[in-house]
Amino acid sequence: MTKHLLLGQTLGFSGNPLIGDWADAVQFNSAGGVLIDGGMVVATGDGPALRAAHPDAQVVDYGAKLISSGFVDAHMHYPQTGIIASWGKQLIDWLNTYTFPEEARLADPAYAAEVATRTVELAVAHGTTTLTSYCTIHPCSVDAFFTAAAARDMAVVAGKTCMDRNAPDNLRDTAQSAYDDSKALIARWHGKGRATYAITPRFSPTSTPDQLTALGALWAEHPDCLMQTHLSEQLPEIAWVRDLFPDARDYLDTYEAFGLLGARGIYGHAIHLEPREIARLAEVGAAVVHCPTSNAFIGSGLFDLMGLARAGLSIGLATDTGGGSSFSMLRTMAAAYEIGQLRGVALHPAQLLWLATEGSAASLHMAGQIGHLGAGAAADITVLDLGSTPAIAQRSGRANDIWDALFPTIMMGDDRAIADVWIAGVRQAR
């Protein structure tokens, strides 16, 4: 494999900028270099020095563009790509009106493959190099997604969504079939290439206690798998959970009681948490995922990012396509900023970019492997044009530091800001 040296402005992280002074966690070089070999980043540092030390490397000079780790989307639903931006509903009605009819269509393997391929293409076009997706109840939808990602050697996390109640007939499995199908999919996909399997009960309203028990047992048999689900997204949903599980102490307890709370658990949304839930999530080392465009679009509420970070939770950032209203992690960072402002917190651009890369990677237990611009990480890289539209360029043109130059792209950027994408050391066709 050819050695490549990418030159440009480089921005990476050596720590968590949500904790302490963000400036201590940043590694910025206005004339930086990233040396890639064998699909990995083998060195980062001063561009001219790397060039002198590696005269055999093929150079790609990005000038003043910004070289970052690729974005890591820690929670999305690829089957919902076709119904993104569907009007007028909140969570439960939105699921019944738009989501479930579309998810039923993925029983057709050809349609599942088409949607999976389109979603991976859209992700790469938006600078996202890792997707963490729910599939549908159909095993063929999981095969379609892992196959589409493997075609680009993309690190992805996914699992068969399990539902055995409160869903249409054609979207229900059983406790046993959810266990059997998930187990077969783990054998087929987990650890194959860059695939990671996540056991995926959709959320406790659509799983019986029997199904949650079966999936808890499956996770105990495969503790190296991740487990993803939804938690405390909307108030009517939480009231419904209380009715369905009268013995549970809170929403989290509907997972905890069935073996579905653990360090490798990833809990999407987590907006309306009780103190006990926060303490338990922190105690076990679980991750929560912030989905800000979704939370605004579906009308769910204002995630307490700083409160949960201070409580010690691992926090990822995600589009939640198609409850989320954008494929872009730039737009997602902007929405996180806006929700922060509504809570009285101005997130720094360093904190926003960290969430979209390092934070999400850590939530998936892949810190240092993905979402990181440094030696030893996969060469999954996104190059940003900080003046991609006239509106952005006229603003970033007057910037006097990298943060003032980057923030307009975070707030106003989209796929036009993505100058280039590398996955596993291969420059992507887009």
Ligand code: GUN
């Ligand atoms: N809760 C259960 N299923 C879903 C889903 O598909 N999207 C969102 N946003 N929340 C959910």
Ligand code: ZN
């Ligand atoms: Zn979701």
